[in-house]
Structures are given as C-alpha cells and as structure tokens.
Amino acid sequence: MGENYDGHDFIGSALKKGADGFVFESGYKEKLKLWKKNLKLKNFNGLIILQSDNNLTFLENIAYSYIRKFSPTVIGITGSVGKTITKDFLVNILSKEYRVEFTPRNYNTEIGVSKSILEIDSQTDFFIAELGMRGKGQIEMLSGICNLDIGAIMAVGESHIAFFKDLREIAIAKAEIAEILYKNNGILFLNNDD
Structure with a gap:
C-alpha cells in the first residue's frame, strides 16, 4: 500500500x-x-x-529481519538537502573495492528503503540508504529497520517545514538517527556548518 x-x-x-x-x-x-x-x-x-x-508493517518487518540475516555495514544518510549526491558519492567510491547495494533514486521512504534492503545478499559488504522524512518518528523508524552502523546528517533546512513548527523541530527529528547509532555503537557524521 x-x-x-x-x-x-x-x-x-x-x-x-x-x-x-x-x-x-x-x-x-x-x-x-x-x-x-x-x-x-x-x-x-x-x-x-x-x-x-498491515502490509506496510509486514514489509518493514521482513526488511528488518532480512538485513540482520546478512549483516552488511549499513550507512544511513538524512538531511534536508544533499542526501542523494552523498549516497551516490559513497556508492561510487566504495563499489571500487566492495559489493554495495543502495536505495535507488530517492527511494527514501519506508516502502523504498524496505524494498531496497530485499536486494542485498550474503555477498553485500555495504548497504547505503537515503532516509527521507515526512514527520516526527520517521527517521528513527527507518534507522531501526536498516540497523545502521554509520549515519550522516547532511543539512537541516526548511524543506520539511510543512510538517514542523520551526527549524529546531526539524533538527530534532533529523537527530533521531542518533538513537539507533547509539544502540549499535555506531558513528554519526554531522555537517558542522549547519
């Protein structure tokens, strides 16, 4: 659905x-x-x-289990801008030495990320996902499905202002990526200019 x-x-x-x-x-x-x-x-x-x-929950649960079965290193990228170019850059660099799967185009929703996870296999070294946001809790949910090892917040801007009161609320929602990284002993990269 x-x-x-x-x-x-x-x-x-x-x-x-x-x-x-x-x-x-x-x-x-x-x-x-x-x-x-x-x-x-x-x-x-x-x-x-x-x-x-609920078929969406079913798909998310399958993806959640599937990525844990193969355990590639998982990189999640969020931000108001810069997600796709950063993902493409990382895919280009890492695929020279490793087997990399990733979310194509801007498949950055729960459906797109979950479907992309189902493309990995035992040979996959890295999975790189764009994590889009349409409201509070979505970055946390996508990060949890992916089981992130590494995360990046590229920028916080007003592109999501329709879903939030102000820029501060957008930043808090983007920072949800840190919760799963903390649980997984992961690494978070921040855009220091933002």
Whole structure:
C-alpha cells in the first residue's frame, strides 16, 4: 500500500507472471475469490499466501529481519538537502573495492528503503540508504529497520517545514538517527556548518 497505489491491485498480474505467492491484508479476503476467478484457478494450491494486518508493517518487518540475516555495514544518510549526491558519492567510491547495494533514486521512504534492503545478499559488504522524512518518528523508524552502523546528517533546512513548527523541530527529528547509532555503537557524521 502506498500513497498512489494499492499493491493488492497487482496481485492478479503478478500471479499471471509466475509469482509463487502473495501477501494480502485481512480486509481483502473477498478479493481472493475475484483473483481466483479472473485467473481461472481452481484453487490456490502450491502458492504461498500470507495474510497480514498491515502490509506496510509486514514489509518493514521482513526488511528488518532480512538485513540482520546478512549483516552488511549499513550507512544511513538524512538531511534536508544533499542526501542523494552523498549516497551516490559513497556508492561510487566504495563499489571500487566492495559489493554495495543502495536505495535507488530517492527511494527514501519506508516502502523504498524496505524494498531496497530485499536486494542485498550474503555477498553485500555495504548497504547505503537515503532516509527521507515526512514527520516526527520517521527517521528513527527507518534507522531501526536498516540497523545502521554509520549515519550522516547532511543539512537541516526548511524543506520539511510543512510538517514542523520551526527549524529546531526539524533538527530534532533529523537527530533521531542518533538513537539507533547509539544502540549499535555506531558513528554519526554531522555537517558542522549547519
């Protein structure tokens, strides 16, 4: 489930393309019959079908467990500006010597970060994530999913002012990255000019 799309609408086409299964939210049980009818399936035998109370939470929990299974060094980058260029710079440098996975483009939400985590494997040395923010608690949540080892706050500016009272509140929300780094004995880089 996203802002613009409901993943349930894509289950039928995913099954047609050979998906081995799907996850659906409890409230969509009636759609199961429709998918089965439209796909001319007698039953769902052989498919992995998981029911969740909330698909976004399910995706986040899968990503949370998945990144801990492989334990790459995880770098999280937040800030009002400079996230993408910093991520791209680090990917360029580190990938010369290491296997690096990262959030593509600006996949910096709970969906984008979680989906990107699912691209790592046992050969991944580094995972670099942009951590976007649409409100209080989001940086803490994304940092927790990623299990950060290293973090950076690039800049604190007014680009998120619609969600906060003032620049001070934005800075406090960006500083949520420090909580998981503290728990993980991690390293935090700050833009000293800000």
